[in-house]
Amino acid sequence: MKSLLQHCQLFSFFIVIGVITSCTKDFEKLNTDPVKVTSVAPGSLLAPAQFDGMWLITKRAHRLSNELMQYTVETGALNDFARYEFKENEFDAIWSTLYVKANDMNEMYKIAEKLNDVNNMGAALVMKAWFVSNLTDMFGDIPYTDAFKGREEVYYPKYDTQQSIYTNLLADLKRANTLFTENKPFDSSDLIYGSDPVKWKKFANSMRLRLLMRVSKRTEMNVPTEIAEMVADPVKFPLFTSNADEAMMRYDGIKPFINLFFEMSASEFSGSRRMGKSLMDLMNTTVDGRRFRYATKNTPGAYVGIPSGYTEQETQAFADNTGLKTSTLATTLKADDYPFPILTWAEVNFLLAEAALNGWISANAQTYFNKGVEASWRQWNCTWDPSGSTTPGATYLARPTVRFTGTTATLERIMSQKYIAMFFCGFESWYDYRRTGYPVLPVGPAAKNNGILPTRFEYPLITKATNKANYEAAAARIGGDNLRTKVWWQQ
Structure with a gap:
């Protein structure tokens, strides 16, 4: 049997670091190398991918996205980020860890498929879509078709276009919706939903809604029709309907499962x-x-x-x-038990408010907007008012700079409230800003990058060094490997 290093050479430019560093030490029993061990129960691979992937995204958002989106401003050594300056190896850890976790989910799917374990197949597709969508939204064109072919000894994967990657991710999420079933076993180490296929099905569709909105400027993706189909048939395509549905890492405060x-x-x-x-x-x-x-x-x-x-x-x-x-x-x-979100009911409501505002679905945009604000307050355990009372929620929704009605029913108003709601929700507000231009953020006088808030991250140093030919082809195709190049869905 080949060594782990040989199997992971397909990621020779990023995975070696990831295999060594990405796994949380307390999850060693679950962090089994799926490439070497094919007899492992597929569901046992879920928890380490969830935990490590969530921590990578949350920690790096705290370090990078919170600075770019002006949630926070670093006053010390990391103040460079607020001025759009990054060290050459800043993005290596993001690249390597998310690829390791995506590869784990790819292997989990294949093992589950052999067993006809449909619920674990669905969970693997959803988690892989989450990891890969973050990678492509950060960098643009990335290895995808060749990226999980270690057994075939594809060591230098070509970069796929972002359009083809999104086409595949959206198809995977649509398929995941058909896989989840209450009538089949769902034995897993699931840290998010405790192996509840009903909630996983809602998660798959809500993730698909998020990604559809991400590519909504691209007419070739037929987004209005796709979203309308989902909303018109909530039995076939259930979305989140309450805060109880949202995908959260609700840590129990007991090691290893802690914030x-x-x-x-x-x-x-x-x-x-x-x-x-x-x-x-x-x-x-x-x-x-x-x-x-x-x-x-x-x-x-x-x-x-x-x-x-x-x-x-x-x-x-x-x-x-x-x-x-x-x-x-x-x-x-x-706090050791503080929960952090992957995808919330608040976000789903803001996505639907945007779809209604655009006329893609027959619904009242204000209703979704108001539900989104309320859902965010409840997510953060803040006092809201019962329906019909006057404080504090109704008062908040009536404030001139919040109220969503008449001339104030605009995309900017939706995105301003969504910006508040997406606090500590990974890199989502940065993706939204790049797609919509909202909220309007002032650029300080010491900002670099021609005073432009970065529209992508530069490819990692390790990629440039070890997969040079494919890196150079991708960089040329996207219009240059720099912080100002727009990714495909921004065009």
Whole structure:
């Protein structure tokens, strides 16, 4: 039997690092190499992929996306990110870990398929779609067709176009919807839904809705028709219908299943970060009841953020605020049992509000918008009002800068509220910004990259070094490997 290194040479430019570093040590019993061990129960591969993939996305969003989207502003050594400057190897860990996890799910599917284990086949397709969609949304064209052919000794995979990747992911999610069934066993180590096929089916369709909206500018993807078909038949294509359905990592606070921010030092998690002015101003003008879940108060007891895109010295002065200080990340976000979202009911409602606003579905966009705001408040355990009462939810929805009716029923209004709701939801707000241009974020005077908020990440250093010919072909095809090149769905 070939060695693990030989089998993973298909990722010779990224996987070697990933195999060594990506698996959480406490999940060693579950983190079985699926390429070497074909007799493993397919469902046992699910938990390590969920845990490691979720942690990679959450941690890197905390480090990168939160800075780009001005949720936070780093005042110390990582202040470069707010100015759109990155080290050459910054994206290597994202690339290697997500490919390892996607490969694990590809192997899980094949093992489950041999056993006709339809529920684990469906779960593998959904998780693989989540990992791969993040990869292609970050980088653009990436290896896909050749990327999981280690057994065939394809060591230098070609890069697929993003259009072909999305076509495959959307087909996989549509197929996953047909696989999940309550009448078949679902034995797995599932950390999200405890092996509930009904909720997994809703997750598959809600993920498909997310990805359809991502590519909605591309007429060749026929998105209006696809979304209309889903919404018109909720029995065949069930979506999330409450907060109880949403895909969350609800940590129990008992090792190994803990929020790993808990093990970060306070200084690494939040000590040198301050809340972004864009977010805090938006929430302050509406007296947003979620503020205490997101941020601390400054010395006088106010929620105060700082502007992004200034020099490190200027940023530190903003943070000091002439001695009054500014808000940092809420300490509760670091709790060992604090849950973080993959895909929420709030997001589904905002997606449907956008579809209704565009006239793709026969529905009231305001109703979905209001449900999205309420769902977000409830997700963050904030007090909402019963139907028909006046405080606090109804008051919030009636505020001039929140109200969604008449001339204020716009895409910008949807995306502004979605921006608030997507706090700590991976890289989703960055993807939304690149697709819609909302919310409008000021670019600071010290920003690099021609003052353009990055539209993609540059391909990792390890890829350039070890899969050079295919890298160069992909870079030429997309229009250059830089932070300003738009990915296919942005065109």
